[in-house]
Amino acid sequence: MSSIVLRQAVSDDLDALVALEHHCFSEDRISRRSFRRFLEMPRDRLLLASDGDTLLGYCLVLMSAATRLARIYSIAVNPASRGNGIGEKLVKMAETEAADAGRIVMRLEVREDNGDAIALYKRLGYRQFGSYRDYYEDHGNALRFERRILFYKPGAQFPPVPYYPQTTEFTCGPAALIMAMAALNQQQSLTTLEELKIWREATTIFMLSGHGGCGPHGLALAAWHRGFEASAWISNEGALFKDTVRNDDKKRVLELVHEGFMHDLGQTGIELHHDPLTLAGLEQALLEGRIPLILISTWQLNRSRVPHWVTVCAIDDQFVYLHDPEIDVEDGETMADKQYLPIDRRVFSKMSRYGRNQPLQAAVIVGPKRAF
Template sequence: MGVSNKWEPVVTNAAVNLRLAEINDLDALERIELSCFDSDRLSRRRMRYWIKAEHGILLVAETESEVLGYGLVILRRGSRSARLYSLAVLAKARGQNIAPALLIKLEEMVLSAEKLFIRLEVAEDNLAAIRMYKKLGYRKFGIYRQYYATGVDALRFQKPVLHPNMANAMKHYPWYKQTTAFTCGPSALMMAMKHVRGGTPLDQTTEIDIWRQATTVFMTSGHGGCHPLGLALAGHQRGFAVEVYSTQINDLFLDGVRSEHKKSIMRIVEKDFIERATNAQIPIYQREIELSEIETALNKGYGVICLISTYQFHGIKAPHWVVITHADDRCLYLHDPDGSEGFYDESGNRLDRSSHANIDEREDADLDYQHLPILKQDFGSLSVFGKTKLRTCLLVKPNE
């Protein structure tokens, strides 16, 4: 990408104007593309398409006499995320902070379109662009190997555009990254318990111990995930008062399991959970929790964990436990324990969490899984799983 080699505070030349691209800008946009990129260029036909497209924002920076640069953001259909597709500034105009100004204006427009994130790819050897993105609050969360025609890898960056407005208003909430692919439930419960009572340990021993107590034994593949009643029992055993809200109590997660033998084992485990939760007098409400009840619980300092489907995040339908940390007028905010999503090895395969030592600046990725903003109108479709439309949520309270 063509950007300034030195990032500075965003103070553009007063003579530079930012506006949406028009059809008569095509010649200028084509000149910029040819000047700034040796490969992976946008064609004139694609430029024309994005000028007209309703799901794209093509912004140009111009003086009275010339268009000097542009930025293109694609608004993903069916998602609250946007993608910075291209950003380019003519060499003669660099050093005037045009690239950062374009990006900041695009962020404002993305937020106005009710998108919550911007993601982008940048060549790993484009150090000037990487510095600029980091200065503007973007964090690396993954890598695409040999992404560009030149064979260069692309680093993946992300920024929650709503998050900076809330950063100062939100109090600290403990965050823990799950260490296996199947312990999102224990990790979410640990964060909630730590929030309610500070002495709760956040370590792998506790994580695995809770999983052993709460697992359904089997799932669609691999190790079993955690049943809401199993997690409630684990919290109860550790001295917390736990309430369970679930639209379904029996036969959870069975619709994705083909083996009748596995289903029979899961039913045995589930029956035991129900009996022990009943004996422990754990409140079980067989209904969906209301948003107002979640907000009331948060205001009282309770922990709130919820089962979601990961389809809207990753395009893969899987049950996943998260923590709801805060709420405001527009959004709920989530801590997602699966902080390694998006990292890939040399062959393009997703890295296992045991490979974290091989990931540079991995702490940057962790930031993108804390206080994840979700519009309230999206929470209903996010917090439902499976053919049975399961909705389940746990409130974790001090045991008074």
């Protein structure tokens, strides 16, 4: 092939698109009317690969108006032109277009018996996250794949934050604190032992079921005892997470732990604010070289109402960028999936509230090492 050109489709391409669709598919075809509608949609992208006047392939990308998701709705390459990397070029162009439009994740469906396409998507970094039965006109099944496509571009405005994944299911708070301290001190220990030491200092003893997590009071104290400046922003006064346990004895333990934290806080220079930390305050802390830990509800991430600590690394006009210490290896997640995770500012405002009746907003701001 002399030269493959990638470009946006225009109305003059309609006849060629319909012809290619009929040449590539015998079922589940996009109609002429639908192609015309997609050409007129300013939010979506219909991308072409051509060689001169010959249409070699297309990729149709739909951009969700309600979320930060994009979806490859259809992709086709002329059978005579396959084996020249056209499909890969179209997918990469689709990812670039979607990322430039502020979409975070690209999703797609592929027939479970289309081995070549599945191999391509896996090679490009897509992971399967689900399936649809009886999806196609011939009752064939579809596999669902996705890939994160938008990544933070580090600059001089905010300090880099090393990533450290939690090594137990109950130490998200210690892992988040370790990342914050490592951003401020290159000698910071990044070990499971340090993670567990912090948990022992900061745990609320009980929370939900199983081992208790860590509260903002304890995490602020753990940072202070390691020589860092610290402040805590907590919207609710009194013992936290009492509504997550039903046993009165456990509630009393939570109250005693809280009393102990409050006593210990009084012996330090930690500033305790009973107000929620605003996005403006979050950005100001980052600009001052401080690293925030935020308690979130994971509902916005995985539809599970669980309190979870994350480290905030950067912020811009569109996104708050997080290090999420929890990696779901069984679901195919990697460290790259959880670093500088872009969260829409409006979504972040919702997820940084835990609970329904009196939502808890909690943050710990970790500052540089104190002078002794």
